[in-house]
Amino acid sequence: MNFYSQLEAIVTTDTIEHKESLLAEAMMYCNTEEVTPEAGFVPRSFETPSYARRCRIVAPKDLPRRRKFATTEGLALQVHAIAHIEYSAVDLAVDAVYRFAQMPREYKRDWLEVAQEEIRHFRMLESILKTLGHRYGDFPVHRGLFDAAKHTQRDVLERMAVIPRHYEATGLDVNPxxxxxxxxxxxxxxxxxxxxxxxxxxxxxxxxxxxxxxxxRYVCRERGLDPERTFFEILARHRLAGRRPALNIQARREAGFACSELLSLGAQECDE
Structure with missing residues (x-):
């Protein structure tokens, strides 16, 4: 197997079944073989997300409002929005392996495992959409996560700060x-x-x-950087800084955030 060509195929195909089968092969290979890229390997800079062939992409301000959960259409809009996040997260997790080939094998296994879980999440939501008379692609979507991945494609430290530690952590705040x-x-x-x-x-x-x-934190240690200072510097560089309402303190603490970080993000209190 050409491991990195396989990863590229996963990121670019728009069929979740194809992503799933290719990903299972990639995970098996990663668990049993060395996964070093061929000489001269340079990861592609993807210009359009894989879902562009399935979904109409609009600016966030042009998305339909999701308020009326009591109606079938309103509920379908909400399910579709969450499904889109999960679909996007599949590609981002695989891209984190594809793009940062210098990272350890355990890093690669971690993010391939994340991608498999994101596919399972998407399938659960897709099933609910079908019971509501819809499918993925019936409603417009935005490409915010894809753009965030492009903006962090040169540095694994920025990718880890912006995608899981900012955007996915924000999902922990919103879910409840x-x-x-x-x-x-x-x-x-x-x-x-x-x-x-x-x-x-x-x-x-x-x-x-x-x-x-x-x-x-691993990359911060490798580079001799202070994790907290570096995190806030990266947020500021990507215009993501600012205090956040309704932080999920418990979930973020379970995920590794320090109380000092959460207080800086806007938490009123945090117990060590």
Whole structure:
């Protein structure tokens, strides 16, 4: 197997079944063989996301508003939005292996495992969408995560800071708020299924952020950098700095955030 060609194929195909089968092969290979790139290997800079052939991409301000969870259409919009995040996360996890070939083998296994879990998340949500009479691609999407990956494609330290430690950690903040809004409708089978999926996603996303935290700190140690100072410098460089409302302190602490970081992000209190 040409491991890196396989990864490129996963990132570029728009068929989740194809991603899944190629990913299983890549994971098996990574578990049994050395995964060093061929001489002269240079990762591609992808210009369009794989879902561009399936979804209409619009600016975030042009996305339909997601408020009426009690209606079939409103619920489908919410499920589609979360499914899009999970689909995007598959490509980002694989790209983190493809693009940063110098990282250790354990790093590669970690992110291939994340990609497999993101595919499972997407499939759960896709199934719910189908019960609501829709499929992935029926609603417009934005390419925010894809653009964030492009902006961090030159440096694994920036990738780990921006994608898992910022965007995925923000997902840990948002998940309980969505659950709270859906809870009054939990007698509906589709809502009950969505709540179950969100619980699985929440628990596994804590581990994804933890993996990002681990490798962020690993690279900081390799470069002799202070992790906290470096994290906030990267956020500022990517215009992501600022205090954040409703931080999920418990989940972020489980994922590796220090109390000093959370207080700087806007937490009112944090117990060591």
């Amino acid at each position: 708020r969505i659950v709270e809004k859906l809870a009054p409708l939990k007698r509906k089978p589709e809502v009950a299924a969505l709540l179950e999926a969100l619980e699985v996603i929440y628990e596994e996303e804590i581990d994804h952020v933890r993996k990002g935290d681990r490798w962020f």
